[in-house]
Amino acid sequence: MSPSQIPVLLAGAAVFFGLISLVLFYRVVIKPRQAAKQPEEAVTPPPATPEAPSRQKTAAKPKARAEQCLFVVFEQPSQAINQALGKMLKDRNAFYEDALGAFHLPPGPHGYPLMVASATSPGKLPPLHKEGEHPPVKGVSILIRFLNAHKVSRNPDDLIAFTHDVAALGGQMLDARQQPITPEKLAEMRREND
Numbered sequence: 001m002s003p004s005q006i007p008v009l010l011a012g013a014a015v016f017f018g019l020i021s022l023v024l025f026y027r028v029v030i031k032p033r034q035a036a037k038q039p040e041e042a043v044t045p046p047p048a049t050p051e052a053p054s055r056q057k058t059a060a061k062p063k064a065r066a067e068q069c070l071f072v073v074f075e076q077p078s079q080a081i082n083q084a085l086g087k088m089l090k091d092r093n094a095f096y097e098d099a100l101g102a103f104h105l106p107p108g109p110h111g112y113p114l115m116v117a118s119a120t121s122p123g124k125l126p127p128l129h130k131e132g133e134h135p136p137v138k139g140v141s142i143l144i145r146f147l148n149a150h151k152v153s154r155n156p157d158d159l160i161a162f163t164h165d166v167a168a169l170g171g172q173m174l175d176a177r178q179q180p181i182t183p184e185k186l187a188e189m190r191r192e193n194d
Contacts, residue, residue, distance in 0.1 A: 017099045021123055028069050028143055032176050068156075069143045070163040070181065071119050071174040077136035084169050085137060086128030089116065092162075094129070101125050104145070108158035113145045116166075140166060156189050 001009075074081055094103040094116070101124020102117040118125045119139035126134035142163050144156070167173045173181040 013099070021100060024117075025123075028141070029176070032069075068159075069141055069176045070159060071139060071141050071176075071178060072163060072166045072169075072171040073119065073139035073174060074137065074169070074171040076170060077138045079133060079136065081169050081171075082126075082128055082134055082137055085140075085166065086130075088165060088169075090129050096125075096127050096129055098127070103128075105162070108162070112158050114158060114162055115143045115145050117141050117143070139171065142166065160186055160189065 089103050089105070092105050094105045096103050100117070102115055103125065105114040105116065107113045116125065117123070117140065118137065119141045125137060125140070128134060128137070142159060144159050163173055175181050175185060
């Protein structure tokens, strides 16, 4: 490989990972917002004919979509919060994916891995697990990672517990619509997933 090909390969990798980040952002932030804005359409089944009343299937009531992402916004970002967050991630055996600028946590007690990413621009967390000063983290998004694209995670306990721990560093918990989380909302999240 010649030295002139290295910048081209690096540019291609940057574009590739940028597209991955864009798709992830769309699925986690934009798509749920659009779904929440659309009014639910009433589905009226066609009238049953007397000849075949038992052949029509009744539509099952769709389950509410489980919260899959929570945010923590730090009220006073600082190096102390960076260090505490880095230690927390290291203690939980999180590994840092440099290309995404995100940490991956192994599955918790309920079996779902989490991903911790930056909630603000430029969209990448610094490598907090490494020594040295990094730009203060203003906020993080904490997402449940899917084990199977067809089976969405339905148990938010790992997500809620970790988000509480991060918020205890000096931040405010927000839901996927970036509204403050209340104890009632957390209880509702747990009920929706029962």
